[in-house]
Amino acid sequence: MKAPTFPESVADGTVAAWHKQPGEACKRDEHIVDIETDKVVLEVVAPADGVIADIVKAEGDTVLSEEVLANFSAGASADAAPAAAPAAEATSATEESGDEDGIAGPAARKALAEAGLSASQVKGTGKGGRITKEDVEAAAKNKAAAPAPAAAAPAAMPALGADGRVEKRVPMTRLRATIAKRLVEAQQTAAMLTTYNEVNMGPVMELRSKYKDLFQKTHNGTKLGFMSFFVKAATEALKRYPAVNASIDGNDMVYHGYQDIGVAVSTNRGLMVPVLRNTEAMGLADIESNIMDFAVRGRDGKLGMEDMQGGTFTITNGGIFGSLMSTPILNPPQTAILGMHKIQERPMAVNGQVVIQPMMYLALSYDHRMIDGKEAVQFLVTIKELLEDPARLLLEI
Structure with missing residues (x-):
């Protein structure tokens, strides 16, 4: 997916908002992303039915005429997982299967279950990297001693000014900045x-x-x-x-x-x-x-x-x-x-x-x-x- 061809009077644009994310299904000609220029906001639509594979230009990035915005998989469906996901799942499953690849024996697997750990969280010290019961006990102790993960951060709040009162700082949009510039120029030159x-x-x-x-x-x-x-x-x-x-x-x-x-x-x-x-x-x-x-x-x-x-x-x-x-x-x-x-x-x-x-x-x-x-x-x-x-x-x- 590429940015539109800008007129000669427009040098570049800014990615204003993505309306679809990677993995989401898109219909042909569906509104996907807004590109804000100095004069107007342009809409970029899906070239076909499919899925956005990955986003190349994030919100706030500057784009030139015909520059790539995202990679698009035409004909793909939303329930198709990214290519790397099956491999990761296979690796995890292999690690947790224990006996099949010899990483953990029955005793170690039992200890892992009791400690609430997965094989990927424990470093094996046995022969060939094999996980022992002692390795699981050591990992469980380290987990208990580690500080608790921070709670999910609350929604961003407006910043407090020097006097303790609430302030909110928002970047001026490209269109608003251009309007302001032209109005000031009009007063200064005419x-x-x-x-x-x-x-x-x-x-x-x-x-x-x-x-x-x-x-x-x-x-x-x-x-x-x-x-x-x-x-x-x-x-x-x-x-x-x-x-x-x-x-x-x-x-x-x-x-x-x-x-x-x-x-x-x-x-x-x-x-x-x-x-x-x-x-x-x-x-x-x-x-x-x-x-x-x-x-x-x-x-x-x-x-x-x-x-x-x-x-x-x-x-x-x-x-x-x-x-x-x-x-x-x-x-x-x-x-x-x-x-x-x-x-x-x-x-x-x-x-x-x-x-x-x-x-x-x-x-x-x-x-x-x-x-x-x-x-x-x-x-x-x-x-x-x-x-x-x-x-x-x-x-x-």
């Missing part, structure tokens, strides 16, 4: 600035409430959420302000003639940003269906590298966790990221009257090297206007 605005979510909520059942029925069970409205609004705004859809490559500014929007997904392995390709050509149902697919595969650890490569703009939604306001960090080499937040009812002044409305704070973090403040503010205002009057999304005005 002239990052954030502008804020707020949007009245009432019109979108009303539209969603009115058509969500019909939408789900029409589109084979796909539910209408809020994210698709934000993706469509961001797509339209990106068309109007191409600098926000651009990236920086050295001293070059790269303007993209398409909109590939990454949607941040929280998984138990860390934050991942799968990309919706060509959102300018996608409808609300396509967007919602793809986002749901990303969420399910992210939860199951099945997002591939191809799902997360590229992207010209990112949207992250801290509102699902209750965040009211935040400052999102750029996803290099992109030059902007939109942060969504919790919908909160607040008193707002409308035509001289105080009205309770469902409001959401929006945050746009951007690279000031590429985007001027005027463009950033106008981009965010465009998203606000499109969401507060969703008909403009359809009319593209």
Whole structure:
């Protein structure tokens, strides 16, 4: 069994977890081991029905592309004992049989049984290494004098700090370390600035409430959420302000003639940003269906590298966790990221009257090297206007 072929951008990986051990039966294409890279966790499956003979790369080991992970016996069954085991059992049986090979006589065998010893535990001093009754008595005395074996160690407990309080030290996963490195680099290399605005979510909520059942029925069970409205609004705004859809490559500014929007997904392995390709050509149902697919595969650890490569703009939604306001960090080499937040009812002044409305704070973090403040503010205002009057999304005005 070999590691997968890594893309050029990935030098190596780390064995994250073995799901099968030597001697366990495996079915063809059954999930056997996880390989964690800087970008994603890859699954390695059994090449055929059989048994893992032995593991070459243990958990935590670094592996290269196509490097051997384990030796696999195709067609073997789980009840087949390892090759060395029969020989060991035969040797033990021979030692305990006594008379058959002349190692121990009847008296010595009786003494061995009374002392609870096996022939392998006693060194014979008789002719030809034969075990005598005296050898058994001496071995029994040594056993009694030897310290009792330590009891099985209890389950590992968290270490105590210098002040006696409990601490737990866990190595950072490769994926988490890469995320941390990229976030720090983004803050150190970009002239990052954030502008804020707020949007009245009432019109979108009303539209969603009115058509969500019909939408789900029409589109084979796909539910209408809020994210698709934000993706469509961001797509339209990106068309109007191409600098926000651009990236920086050295001293070059790269303007993209398409909109590939990454949607941040929280998984138990860390934050991942799968990309919706060509959102300018996608409808609300396509967007919602793809986002749901990303969420399910992210939860199951099945997002591939191809799902997360590229992207010209990112949207992250801290509102699902209750965040009211935040400052999102750029996803290099992109030059902007939109942060969504919790919908909160607040008193707002409308035509001289105080009205309770469902409001959401929006945050746009951007690279000031590429985007001027005027463009950033106008981009965010465009998203606000499109969401507060969703008909403009359809009319593209």
